[in-house]
Amino acid sequence: MIKQYRFLLIIPLLSFYLFVKAQESQGLSYIREEVMISMRDGARLRTIIYRPAAILEKLPFLLTRTPYGAHQFIEPGKNDYVMPMAKEGYIFVNQDIRGRHKSEGTYQMMRSSHPKGSKEIDESTDAYDTIDWLLKNIKNNNGKVGMYGISYDGWTAIMGAVKPHPALVAVSEQASPADMYMGDDFHHNGAFRLSYGFEYVFSQEAAKTDTTFSFPIYDTYDWYLKLGPLSNINEKYVHHQLPTWNNFIQHPDYDAFWQKQAVSNQLDTSHVQVMNVAGWWDQEDFYGPLKIYETLEKKGAGNKNTIVIGPWNHGQWAYWAGDQLGNIKFGSPTSDKFRTEIQAPWFAYYLKGKGEGRFPKAITYQTGSNTWKTYSEWPVAGVMAKNIYFHGCGKLSFETPQEPANQYVAYVSDPAHPVPYRPRPIEATFQRGSRWSSWLTEDQRFVKDRPDVVSFETDPLDQDIAVSGKILANLYAATSGTDADWIVKLIDVYPEDYKSEPTMGGYELMIASEILRGRYRNSFQKPEAIVPNKVAQYSIDLHQINHVFKKGHKIMVQVQSSWFPLYDRNPQRFVLNIFKATANDYQKATQRIYTSKQYPSSITLPIVKQ
Structure with missing residues (x-):
């Protein structure tokens, strides 16, 4: 009997020893279980559950719901994205959404949410039913659930917060789309994102x-x-x-x-804490997290709503160090910081009660200076909105133009020879070796001398200019056609003599950019033909930045009317539905960008006061 008691005592001690050693070696051991969870309509969803082999306390769940295959989730103990959370201890759950991979039911892309009380299924009800099943059937849980994910998985996470289960405590939507027409994957301001x-x-x-x-x-x-x-x-x-x-x-x-599909029209405040995560150079869903954050702010989420923006492309914070994107170097592993110092402590506090819970309202990386900043509000207060104007000689300055009303810069936009959005060859989006993931940081000199791209730039700056917050392009333009696309790019031009990194001399780094389809200048619901050769004002939201244009650099703006094949070609002749346009509808057009006192084209910059 004495030996038996000693043996029983040794087992938990040995388990604890092995658990600690596993943490130290990052070789955490998990038990994998695959189940089919029934939803309220009877459809069963394939769900993969990873439980720590040694559970020393009741643990919360971390749930991801995906269309990309739950089986592709890397075991938590070997997964860089969740490793800091795996060390803390969670039950990880990954699920195929309905109609995808091994889940039953019919797949509907971006399935809209239904009102509370409706008997219809959606991603919110599927998340609710999944959470309910997990709480009742998986032992040793602490009754709390978090949801997280990137891109489509981020969207399913925020959908979980639309009609949330009481046990859903914290949601981190990361690069979630918010509005597929206004600014995410499929359209930007009415212009169709063709290749993607x-x-x-x-x-x-x-x-x-x-x-x-x-x-x-x-x-x-x-x-x-x-x-x-x-x-x-x-x-x-x-x-x-x-x-x-x-x-x-x-x-x-x-x-x-x-x-109906837009998140802003589905989302409301609830008991759920939300952390929105975005990347400054996200080539797919930069608009989404900003819009979701803004929506929750307007609905009074207060301290339940926070935002993190880093120097990343789409999802770069998950599996890479984040010390570089394309040719741009940041000098520190920014993604590591997110995983260990932001994401892991945030979930640990809300799901396990660990830490003090003092999280800033906003944590954003300031590009140019390459430093992290924290703010008590976002966008930040204390900035000065100041216009930087286009001038006819190709200059860009804070001085108001004095040129006569008919002063403009012209170019011909030809749909048969559209401006490429990145240097050719343009590989297929999902092809191995594709440069799709870093195209937003490409050197814009590859189009600078095209006759259908016009550029305006400042003299070398005599001091640093820090810009933080929302940017707006105010374009006065005319076209000989009856429809037109207007693309505006804000660019940081490096000095030609860049001693710290000579290969970056003269580099033209795009800091912000956006497109507006001219037919939607007054309404996105009711397109209107443009009156040929008549000057009109086009307001183009360039979203947000937190960037320092360093002393010796120059600020540049480029304007063009095609960005192909990222965006479809505008026929430049007004047709009711461009998806039904014929080859004969496509025509050349002369575009005029005005730079006069009467029509002062400009960019409104939120400049941080010295």
Whole structure:
């Protein structure tokens, strides 16, 4: 009997020893279980559960719901993204959303939420039913749940907070889309994101598991140009088999279909804490987290709402060090900081009660100075809105133009020769080795001398200029056509003699950019033809930055009317539905950017007071 008691005593001590050693070696041991969880309508969703082999306390759940395959989640003990949280101790749950991979039911991309009390299913009800099942069937849980995820997984996370289960305590939506018409994956301000929209929709809807479109040539710029009108996608390739592509055609304007889908029209405040995460150079969903954060602020979320913005592309904070993006170096592992000093402590406090819980309202990385900043509000207070003006000689300055009313810079926009959005060849979006992930940091000199791109730049700055907050382009322009796209890019130009890194001499780094489809200048619901050759004002939201233009650098603005094949070509002749345009609708147009006292084109910068 004495030996038996000693043996029973040794087992928990040995388990604790092994658990600690596993933490030290980052070789945490997990038990994997795969189950099918029934939803309220009877559909069963494939769910993979990872429980620590040695559970020394009741643990909360961390839930991710994905269309990309729950089986692709790396075991927590080997997963850089969640390693700091795995060390703390959680039950990790990963689920295929309905209709994808091994889950039953019908897949509907970005399925809209239904009002409370409705018997209809949506991603919010599926999250609720999943949480309810986990609490009742998985032992040793502490009754608290967190949801997190990046991109589509971030969207399913924030959908969980729309009609949240009482046990859902904390949600971290990371790079979630918020409005697929106004600023995320499929459209920006009414302009259709052609290459990403087609290739992503094909990958999700051509089969139940991920697949890719097989391009017959390497440079997709040529393929999309030879494609001709958008109607040829259905006629020649997918034959009306992709539901989301068909929705693009049926809903070219910002109608009820898109408005219902927008997170801002579904989200309200609740008991759930929300951490919004974004990357300054997110090539897919920068707009989303900013819009979700802003929506919650307007609805009075207060201290339940925080935002983190780092110097990242789409999801870079998950598995990379974050010390560099493309050619731009930051000097420190910014992603490591997020995982260990921001994400892990945040979940530990709200799900396990550990730490003091003193989290800033906003944590943003200030590019240019390459430093992290914390703020008690976002956008920050104490900035001075100041216009920097375009001048006819190609200059950019804070001085108001004095040129006569007819002063402008002109260029010809030709749909047969659109401006590429990154240096060619333009690889397929999801192709191995594709530069899609870092194109926003590409050196913009590759288009500087094109005749259909106009540039304005300052003299070298005699002091640092810190800009923090919302940016607006105020464009006075005219076109000889009846429709036009206007693209505005704000650029940091490095000195030619850049001693610390000579290869970066003269580099033109895009800090902010956006497009506006001219037909939507007055309303995104009701497009209007542009009156040819008449000056009109176009206000273009360039979103937000937190950047220092350093002494000796220059500030540049570029304007153009195509960005291909990221965006479809505007025919430049007004047609009711560009998805149904014919080849004959595409025409050249002369564009005029005005730089006069009467029509002072400019960028409004929120400058931090010295």
